[in-house]
Amino acid sequence: MTIILQLIQALADSLSALGLPERDIKLSPPNNPDFGDLSSNLALTLTKDVQKNPIQIANDIKDTLKLPKGLIDEITVTPPGFLNFKIGQSYYYQTLAQILSDQNFGRGITGKGKKANVEFVSANPTGPLTVGHGRQAVLGDCVARILQWNSYDVTKEYYYNNAGRQMRILGQSVEARYFNTDLPSDGYQGDYIVDIAEVIRSEKGDNIVHGDPIFQKKAEEIIFEDISKSLKKLNIHHDVFSNEQTFYDDGTIDQTISDLKNKDLIYETDGATWFKGTAIGMDEDRVLIKSTGEPTYRLPDIAYHRNKLERDFNLIIDIFGADHMGTYPDILAALNALDYDTENIRVLIHQFVTLIKGGKKVKMSTRTADFITLEKLTKEIGPDVVRYFFIMRGMNSHLNFDLDLAADQSEKNPVYYLQYAHARICNIIKHGESKGISYQSNYNAKLLNHPAEIRLLKKLDQFPTIIENSLQTLEPQLIANYLHDTANRFHKFYSECHVITEDIDLSNARIALVSATQTVLANGLDLLGISAPDKM
Secondary structure, eight states, X not given: OOHHHHHHHHHHHHHHHHTOOOOOOOOBOOSSGGGOSEEEOHHHHHHHHHTSOHHHHHHHHHHHOOOOTTTEEXXXXXXXXXXXXXXXHHHHHHHHHHHHHOTTTTOOOTTTTXXXXXXXXXXXXXXXXXXXXXXXXXXXXXHHHHHHHTTOEEEEEEEEOOSSHHXXXXXXXXXXXXXXXXXXXXXXXXXXXXXXHHHHHHHHTTOOOTTOTHHHHHHHHHHHHHHHHHHHTTTOOOSEEEEHHHHHHTSHHHHHHHHHHHTTOEEEETTEEEEOGGGGTOSSOEEEEOTTSOBOTHHHHHHHHHHHHTTTOSEEEEEEEGGGTTTHHHHHHHHHHTTOOOTTEEEEEEOOEEEEETTEEOOOBTTTTBSOOHHHHHHHHOHHHHXXXXXXXXXXXXXXXXXXXXXXXXXXXXXXXXXXXXXXXXXXXXXXXXXXXXXXXXXXXXXXXXXXXXXXXXXXXXXXXXXXXXXXXXXXXXXXXHHHHHHHHHHHHHHHSOSSOSOHHHHHHHHHHHHHHHHHHHHHHHHTTOOOOSOO
């Protein structure tokens, strides 16, 4: 149990002993580190209910707290009513021993016995993956890794629409290149369309007729193969691939329309089929099938989510770009209307990506194929850098991807800075072994009392809490930020404390500390799908 959980339990017990109402207890580092390591505003949240000064409430709680010996060195109360805790160094020495004895330090069991589905990327196979798709790909893979690290049985899924207008235009674009005729007005451009046409010609010759389904079918096959290759270069793999056409073929979409009709939630006007959203509290009704007979994305998406819900996942995560912000609530509303429980569906929305080169925005157009593909980006700067840069900001924030910084091979590049810390540790351990120094030969943790050593120990202790927070929020950047801070504390420790010295006992203790740091960095990097090099 982490120290935060121990303190929360002790505070809850104190509330019970004092006859005070229950609260959702929060602990976080105080703004002023002089006050201690952790602080809580618990007393302030109780003021209205108990009609007491928060300082008095905080002191009452402090006086009734029962904590294990050696866990906390000092508890103070500061205005306007904060409880502050200074953690004892002996606790951090215990953390060090725990890390050294468990290479899986930080792994959780929250998801033990539970199944999770993570749907991500889900780009329609109309062209190469863009950097926008890349951000979603890395976010989704990291979310899946976070769930797996916390013992969930995770299915990584890719769903795409292949029965609508986009795919039809793709087929028409390839057909136009095959016959050397004009592209459709909104057709797909780019050399990849010409290449697909040439593949068809080489396989089938010149005898294909206009309107042959091979143009769309072959384009889907080739582009999807290209998408899979691009993802594999980022070490991203999916377990299940689903597509829209499947739900037409197996009758799921027809059944969905029928079930909505039985709920009196379908009507037709001007040749279009509408979902009666206003009947269930939505601001307006939504078109499910256009007057042309073509369905909107909402209809197959409702059918697809019925399929996912019927597969008995404990948790379903959908990761969408910001362009889906207005549509996913409609899907959930329709599912609720069909008596499905959507409480276990979590929808994550990420903002868009802008590439920056030389301080200026790189202009791109998907339709004209004037853009930097994800595969090209990965090839130019490497998968580790691509992955880190895509998750170094919160998904709700627009991401400016600085190509110059990403290509930099110095400590200015956060990926280089982080991986260099791991490589440096490996070198230190190797050097220590050559001198016969290893923490396995018994170490005295109490010798670690330099401020830089204690700061590093405190940071290592936070790793399980960071993992728990990232599980609750499904925000991988929490891990990325933590790892950068850990690397920073390690580099400062290294500059202030010689690890291998003539003092064998101190050297053993410091080797233990850097070994524990290596474990945390390696585990964190693995969670992000980034390599932990032994040398650079």
